[in-house]
Amino acid sequence: MTSALRELLDAGPRTRSGYAFAYMDESAKREVRRALLKGVCIPGHLVPFASREMPVARGWGSGGLQVTLATIVPDDVLKVIDQGDDQSMNAVGLRELIAATSGVPTTTDARAATLIQTRHRIPQDDLHEGQVLVFQIPVSDPLRRVSARPSVTRRLHAEGDYTALWLYLYEDTAQMGRSSFTHSYPVRVDDGYVMTPSPIPRYDVPRLHQAPQLSLFGAGREAAVFAVPPYTDVVPLAFEDRAFEPERFTEDCWRCGADGSYLDTEFVNGLARMVCSDTAWCARRRAAAG
Amino acid sequence: MGYETVRADAGAIAAAARLAQPARPGDGIAPASGFDLAGTLPLLVDQVAGEAGVWEPAVCARALVQARGDVARAVSLVRAWAAMLPRRATSRSQVGELRTLRRITPAFREPEGGQYLGASLDYAQRLLDFDDGPAASNGAVASNGATRADAAPTDRAASGLEQIPRALDELDRDGLLDPGPAAHARDGTRAPAEANRERGAFDQLLARAETGALTAIAYTSIRGTDAAATLAELRLGELDVCVEHPHTGGRVRVGAVPATIAEVVLYGGRQKADGRLGVGVGATLGRVERRAISAAVLDANCAATTRDPAVAPSPSEDQEFLRIALDGQEATGFLEHLKLPHHVTFTSVLDRIAERREGEEEDDEG
Amino acid sequence: MSASSTVIAGHACFRAVLSALAHPGRRFALGGAVDAVDGVGALVGALYESDTPICCDASWALPFPARRVAAEQAQLLLLHGAASGGALARAPRGSEEHPSYGATALYVATDQPFDGTAVALRGPGVDGLLRTSLALTVAELAERATACARRPLGVDLLLVGADGSVTGLPRSTLVEVTG
Numbered sequence: 001m002t003s004a005l006r007e008l009l010d011a012g013p014r015t016r017s018g019y020a021f022a023y024m025d026e027s028a029k030r031e032v033r034r035a036l037l038k039g040v041c042i043p044g045h046l047v048p049f050a051s052r053e054m055p056v057a058r059g060w061g062s063g064g065l066q067v068t069l070a071t072i073v074p075d076d077v078l079k080v081i082d083q084g085d086d087q088s089m090n091a092v093g094l095r096e097l098i099a100a101t102s103g104v105p106t107t108t109d110a111r112a113a114t115l116i117q118t119r120h121r122i123p124q125d126d127l128h129e130g131q132v133l134v135f136q137i138p139v140s141d142p143l144r145r146v147s148a149r150p151s152v153t154r155r156l157h158a159e160g161d162y163t164a165l166w167l168y169l170y171e172d173t174a175q176m177g178r179s180s181f182t183h184s185y186p187v188r189v190d191d192g193y194v195m196t197p198s199p200i201p202r203y204d205v206p207r208l209h210q211a212p213q214l215s216l217f218g219a220g221r222e223a224a225v226f227a228v229p230p231y232t233d234v235v236p237l238a239f240e241d242r243a244f245e246p247e248r249f250t251e252d253c254w255r256c257g258a259d260g261s262y263l264d265t266e267f268v269n270g271l272a273r274m275v276c277s278d279t280a281w282c283a284r285r286r287a288a289a290g
Numbered sequence: 291m292g293y294e295t296v297r298a299d300a301g302a303i304a305a306a307a308r309l310a311q312p313a314r315p316g317d318g319i320a321p322a323s324g325f326d327l328a329g330t331l332p333l334l335v336d337q338v339a340g341e342a343g344v345w346e347p348a349v350c351a352r353a354l355v356q357a358r359g360d361v362a363r364a365v366s367l368v369r370a371w372a373a374m375l376p377r378r379a380t381s382r383s384q385v386g387e388l389r390t391l392r393r394i395t396p397a398f399r400e401p402e403g404g405q406y407l408g409a410s411l412d413y414a415q416r417l418l419d420f421d422d423g424p425a426a427s428n429g430a431v432a433s434n435g436a437t438r439a440d441a442a443p444t445d446r447a448a449s450g451l452e453q454i455p456r457a458l459d460e461l462d463r464d465g466l467l468d469p470g471p472a473a474h475a476r477d478g479t480r481a482p483a484e485a486n487r488e489r490g491a492f493d494q495l496l497a498r499a500e501t502g503a504l505t506a507i508a509y510t511s512i513r514g515t516d517a518a519a520t521l522a523e524l525r526l527g528e529l530d531v532c533v534e535h536p537h538t539g540g541r542v543r544v545g546a547v548p549a550t551i552a553e554v555v556l557y558g559g560r561q562k563a564d565g566r567l568g569v570g571v572g573a574t575l576g577r578v579e580r581r582a583i584s585a586a587v588l589d590a591n592c593a594a595t596t597r598d599p600a601v602a603p604s605p606s607e608d609q610e611f612l613r614i615a616l617d618g619q620e621a622t623g624f625l626e627h628l629k630l631p632h633h634v635t636f637t638s639v640l641d642r643i644a645e646r647r648e649g650e651e652e653d654d655e656g
Numbered sequence: 657m658s659a660s661s662t663v664i665a666g667h668a669c670f671r672a673v674l675s676a677l678a679h680p681g682r683r684f685a686l687g688g689a690v691d692a693v694d695g696v697g698a699l700v701g702a703l704y705e706s707d708t709p710i711c712c713d714a715s716w717a718l719p720f721p722a723r724r725v726a727a728e729q730a731q732l733l734l735l736h737g738a739a740s741g742g743a744l745a746r747a748p749r750g751s752e753e754h755p756s757y758g759a760t761a762l763y764v765a766t767d768q769p770f771d772g773t774a775v776a777l778r779g780p781g782v783d784g785l786l787r788t789s790l791a792l793t794v795a796e797l798a799e800r801a802t803a804c805a806r807r808p809l810g811v812d813l814l815l816v817g818a819d820g821s822v823t824g825l826p827r828s829t830l831v832e833v834t835g
Contacts, residue, residue, distance in 0.1 A: 058623030
C-alpha cells in the first residue's frame with residue numbers, strides 16, 4: 001500500500017475544509033458549465049453531460065448539486081429547500097455540503113438569496129433579476145411517458161413532434177373534462193422545445209413564464225441539464241378552449257392566514273391543518289403580524 | 291391524512307445518522323480492531339470493487355464498514371471518492387497478458403494450454419459449516435488464490451501460468467466466429483451518455499454493472515428464449531498496470547489488479563442462423579465470476595449482428611434498456627429516493643383525483 | 657496565483673459568462689480580468705479542456721497548449737476583433753438531435769478602436785426590447801443570422817471587451833441592425 005493511501009486511511013475524520021472549493025474537481029465543473037451554457041442558449045433543450053458521482057445518491061439531487069457547485073461564487077447567499085421547506089432532510093444535507101465546501105453564507109429568506117436550489121417548489125416570494133434558481137430534476141424528459149428510450153424521444157424532440165402529449169391531453173379532456181397531468185406539467189419554452197418544469201405543482205408553472213430569474217435544471221442520474229433564461233415564454237400545453245388549471249385550495253393558511261399560497265397538510269394537536277408549503281415565507285408573515 | 295416533512299428541527303436527522311453509526315468495539319456488534327475484512331470476506335470486497343470500477347481493497351473494505359455492509363452504499367462511497375481523484379495516466383493491457391491463476395474452458399475438453407481450477411468455491415459442497423476450526427477440507431478459498439487442493443506449486447501460483455492462447459483462436463482461424471462490432475477502449479464516465487453508444491463504452495458499463503441486475507437479466511437470456519450461450523473460456527488472474535516512464539518513455543509496471551474475463555459464444559435462438567457463432571466478452575475487477583460471465587452473455591446478445599430487426603429485442607438484447615437497468619447507483623439511488631418527501635407532488639395528485647370525482651358526481655346528478 | 661484563487665476566479669468567470677448569455681447584449685465583468693487578454697485566458701481556463709478542438713491562430717496565450725483545428729471541426733473559435741473572416745460561417749451549428757454541438761465563437765477586442773454596430777435585441781433573456789451596440793460588424797451579424805437561421809441549430813457568440821467584460825449573444829437572440 002502506498003504511503004499516500006496509508007495516510008488517507010489513517011487520517012482522522014475528514015474535515016470538510018480538506019476538500020476543494022465547491023467540492024468538485026475542476027474538470028467536473030467545466031463539464032457541467034459547458035452543458036449549462038448551451039442550455040441557456042437553447043432554452044428547454046436537454047443537454048447531455050458526463051454526470052459525476054456525488055456524495056449524495058443518484059435520485060437525491062446529485063444533478064442540482066453539480067449545477068450549484070459549478071455555478072456558485074463566494075459572494076453568493078445560498079438557500080436550499082425541499083417541498084418548500086428549508087428544514088426538510090434533503091435540503092439540510094445539501095445545504096450543509098454546499099456551504100461547508102464553498103464557505104458561502106446561507107439564508108432562509110428567498111428575497112436575500114442569490115442562488116436557490118430547490119426540489120419540487122418555487123419559493124413563494126417573487127424572485128428578481130440576478131437570482132439563479134436551480135431545480136433538482138428526477139425525470140428529465142417530458143416525453144418519458146411516451147417512450148422509455150432516449151433514442152426515440154431525442155428524435156421526437158428534434159422533429160418537434162409532441163403529438164403523443166397532445167393526445168394524452170385530448171383523451172383526458174374528452175373523458176374527464178380536464179387534464180390528468182398533476183405535477184411536472186409539460187410546458188413549451190420560447191415557442192420551441194417542450195420541457196418538464198420539474199415536479200413543481202401546477203400552481204408554480206405560470207410563475208416560470210417571463211420570469212426575471214435564471215432557471216437551471218439539473219438531472220444527475222439522467223445526466224442532462226436544461227435551462228430557461230429570464231424573460232422567456234413558458235407556456236403549459238393546453239387546448240385553447242380548456243384553460244390550464246392550477247391546484248385549488250378551499251382554505252387559507254391556518255398559521256399565517258394567507259389565501260392563495262400553495263398549502264400542505266400538517267397535523268397540529270391531532271387535527272389536520274392546511275399550512276403554507278413555503279415555511280420561511282409563512283414564518284415571516286406570522287412574525288410581521290406580531 | 292397528513293404528510294409531514296421529516297424536519298431537522300428537533301435534531302432528528304443528526305440523531306438518525308448517530309444511531310446508524312457502528313457501535314463501539316468490544317460490545318459484540320462492531321468488528322473488533324484488527325478485523326481484516328478484505329482477508330475474511332474477499333469476494334464481498336471484490337464485489338464492491340467491481341461495481342465501483344475501482345481496485346483498492348482497503349478503501350472498499352472501509353466503505354463496507356462505513357456503509358454497515360450495504361453494498362450499494364459502499365459502492366457509492368468508493369465511486370464518489372474516486373471521482374474526485376486526479377487521473378494521472380492510462381494503462382492498456384491485453385487479455386493475453388493476464389497472469390492467469392485460474393482458467394476453465396467449458397466449451398472445450400482439452401484446450402491448448404490446459405485447464406486450471408485454481409482457487410474456487412465452485413467445487414465445494416454448499417453445506418453450511420458450523421465448525422469454528424481451521425478452514426475445512428472441502429476447498430475453502432484463500433485470498434491469495436492458492437489452496438491445498440490446488441496442486442500448482444506456490445511459486446507458480448504467485449507468478450501465474452505461462453502465456454496461454456485464447457481458447458477460441460482456432461475457431462476464429464476457421465472463420466466460424468462473428469464477433470460483431472469492434473469495441474474501442476474508452477472511459478465512458480468522462481463523456482456524456484450520448485457519446486457512449488458504441489460497444490467499448492457499453493462493455494465498460496457492463497464491467498461496472500450491479501451484480502444482481504447483471505445476473506438476473508443474463509439468466510432470463512440463457513434460460514431458453516434467446517440464443518444458446520456456451521462459456522468458451524473463463525480466466526481469472528492479475529493484470530499489470532503499466533505507465534509510460536516520464537524520461538525513457540518505456541513501459542513501467544506500477545502495480546497489478548485482479549481481473550476476471552469471460553468469453554461466451556452464441557448459437558441460434560431468435561437470430562437468423564448464418565452458420566457462425568456470435569461472441570461476447572465480459573470482464574470485472576476482482577474475482578466475482580458471475581459478473582464477468584453475465585456481462586459476456588449480455589455483450590454477445592447485444593452485439594449479435596444477425597438479429598431480426600422486425601422482432602422487438604428481449605431485455606438482454608436491448609442495449610438501450612440495459613444502459614438504464616444495469617447501473618446500480620442510478621437504480622438504487624432512484625429507488626431509495628422514494629423515501630424523500632413527496633407530499634407537494636402528492637397533494638397535486640390528490641387534487642386531480644378529487645376534481646375528477648367531483649366531476650363524476652356532477653355528471654351523475656346531471 | 658495560488659491554486660485556490662485560480663479556482664475561485666474560474667467560478668467568477670463562469671458566472672459572468674452564464675449571466676452574459678442569460679442577458680444578451682449586457683456587459684458583465686469577467687471576475688478580476690483587467691483587459692481582454694486576461695479575460696480570454698480566464699474564460700478558456702474556466703470552461704474548456706486541453707483536448708477541446710479550438711480554431712485559433714498561434715498568437716493566443718492560453719492556459720494550456722491548444723488542440724488547434726479548422727473552423728469546421730471547432731467547438732470554440734477564438735477571433736480577434738469584430739469579424740471572423742468567414743470562420744463563423746464554417747463553424748459547426750449542431751444537428752437536429754444535438755443542437756448543443758454547435759460551436760461557441762469568442763470575439764476579443766483588439767487595440768483597434770471600433771464603434772460597434774447599433775442593434776435592437778429581442779428574445780429569451782431580453783425584457784421586451786434592448787437597444788444597444790455590439791462590437792461586431794454589420795457583415796458579421798449577417799453571417800450570424802445565416803448560421804442561426806435554422807433554429808435550434810446555430811453558433812453562440814461571446815464578446816470580450818477591452819475592459820475585460822463579456823457580452824453574450826446566444827443563437828436564440830433576434831438581432832435587428834438599427835444603426
